[in-house]
Amino acid sequence: MKIVTKAIEILKNPICDNCLGREFSELLSGYSNEQRGKVIRQFIGFLIDSDEKVEVDLSNFYGIKFRNVKIKPQRPKKCKICKNFFQEKIDKVVEKIREKIKGIEFNTFLIGSIILDEMVKAQENVWAKVGIEYVEPIKSEINRELGKRVEKLTGKKFDLKNPDVTVLVDLNTDSIRTQVRSLYVFGRYQKFARGIPQTKWICPKCKGGGCTYCNGKGKLYPTSIQEIIEKPLLKVVKAKKSKFSGAGREDINARCLGFRPFVIELIKPIRRKIDLKKIEKQISRSKKIKVKGLKFTGKDLIRKLKTARIDKTYSTKVEFKKKIDKNKLKKLKDLLKEPILQKTPLRVVHRRTDKFRRRAVKKISWKILGNKKLQLKIRSESGLYIRELITGDEGRTQPNIADLLGNKVKKIELDVIKIHEK
Numbered sequence: 001m002k003i004v005t006k007a008i009e010i011l012k013n014p015i016c017d018n019c020l021g022r023e024f025s026e027l028l029s030g031y032s033n034e035q036r037g038k039v040i041r042q043f044i045g046f047l048i049d050s051d052e053k054v055e056v057d058l059s060n061f062y063g064i065k066f067r068n069v070k071i072k073p074q075r076p077k078k079c080k081i082c083k084n085f086f087q088e089k090i091d092k093v094v095e096k097i098r099e100k101i102k103g104i105e106f107n108t109f110l111i112g113s114i115i116l117d118e119m120v121k122a123q124e125n126v127w128a129k130v131g132i133e134y135v136e137p138i139k140s141e142i143n144r145e146l147g148k149r150v151e152k153l154t155g156k157k158f159d160l161k162n163p164d165v166t167v168l169v170d171l172n173t174d175s176i177r178t179q180v181r182s183l184y185v186f187g188r189y190q191k192f193a194r195g196i197p198q199t200k201w202i203c204p205k206c207k208g209g210g211c212t213y214c215n216g217k218g219k220l221y222p223t224s225i226q227e228i229i230e231k232p233l234l235k236v237v238k239a240k241k242s243k244f245s246g247a248g249r250e251d252i253n254a255r256c257l258g259f260r261p262f263v264i265e266l267i268k269p270i271r272r273k274i275d276l277k278k279i280e281k282q283i284s285r286s287k288k289i290k291v292k293g294l295k296f297t298g299k300d301l302i303r304k305l306k307t308a309r310i311d312k313t314y315s316t317k318v319e320f321k322k323k324i325d326k327n328k329l330k331k332l333k334d335l336l337k338e339p340i341l342q343k344t345p346l347r348v349v350h351r352r353t354d355k356f357r358r359r360a361v362k363k364i365s366w367k368i369l370g371n372k373k374l375q376l377k378i379r380s381e382s383g384l385y386i387r388e389l390i391t392g393d394e395g396r397t398q399p400n401i402a403d404l405l406g407n408k409v410k411k412i413e414l415d416v417i418k419i420h421e422k
């Protein structure tokens with residue numbers, strides 16, 4: 001269908017410049033649909049003024065002065081497609097958006113919308129007549145035009161890929177929702193105290209509500225790495241929740257003297273510009289942990305962190321039940337010969353699948369601390385259960401140190417001294 005024929009067909013109903021131009025959206029660059037619509041409308045006006053017989057709704061030419069034909073168009077009814085959204089409503093929506101995002105700190109944003117069914121239907125009726133060759137859907141124009149205005153109003157940038165704030169406009173309910181992108185902070189921590197889990201350990205009985213099992217605390221440990229690190233962060237970004245991911249699980253009762261990488265996600269932050277150096281100092285004041293190298297990162301690092309296979313070196317003081325047989329100590333080197341076969345430890349089997357895993361011990365050395373006391377330094381592959389390597393876990397870990405030494409373990413004091421990042 002020729003452009004002129006199409007334009008005349010569309011102009012049989014009252015139509016605004018935006019909705020007219022949008023049917024020719026893919027023609028010429030550098031114009032808004034409104035500008036395209038205006039040009040086409042004027043061109044059809046030329047035809048009418050030169051007395052060509054075109055059958056259109058003349059109210060579409062309201063405000064245009066004809067020179068040769070005696071026509072004085074009446075004020076048009078509302079645009080058949082958008083019901084004058086672009087002329088009368090859009091600024092009100094923009095004002096509402098401004099209200100809604102006031103107080104949120106962001107640099108980039110995206111706008112999405114749910115538009116009225118009647119708009120979509122009216123648009124499709126036009127397409128049924130003129131085809132869809134150069135058209136753009138009304139929804140994408142609304143999103144873009146809202147975006148342009150909000151950009152102008154706030155000085156912030158429209159960003160399709162990674163917006164800080166996503167604004168969702170629902171024209172059916174006249175409501176606006178916002179989604180604020182999480183902030184991700186990467187860093188490395190050391191843990192100097194025992195009895196601290198990596199993440200907040202919510203009480204399994206009450207799910208955090210507080211019950212007799214947890215003494216009304218809602219959690220099983222007074223604090224965690226996550227809670228110590230999140231505290232000053234949540235405060236400055238004015239958020240309520242975080243998610244914590246560390247490189248490898250933390251043994252609650254082991255210290256972590258090597259620096260362990262982590263990412264903390266701050267959910268729905270109101271502020272985004274924060275001084276991480278200052279936060280670093282605040283966290284490290286806790287004495288229980290220390291953090292270094294805090295920096296902003298992306299979500300994708302979490303997956304990398306969780307799937308990274310990182311060797312660890314442990315230092316452990318082991319107290320045995322009987323006197324240590326020194327002649328047997330060199331047998332510990334047997335652990336390096338082939339991977340250790342471990343069934344899921346008894347202490348965790350109630351919450352994890354019972355299966356076998358094979359993990360290598362890469363280095364082992366020892367120092368006698370007393371008749372019954374041994375210090376061991378062990379480098380192992382990621383995922384090896386180190387306590388079970390020492391105790392044997394009732395035969396579930398093979399080979400194991402207790403069996404090799406023919407001695408039962410009384411007590412283990414465990415420290416992670418190095419995390420071997422690649």
Ligand SMILES: [Zn+2]
Binds near residue numbers: 016080
């Ligand atoms: Zn319209």
Ligand SMILES: [Zn+2]
Binds near residue numbers: 209211213
């Ligand atoms: Zn509880």
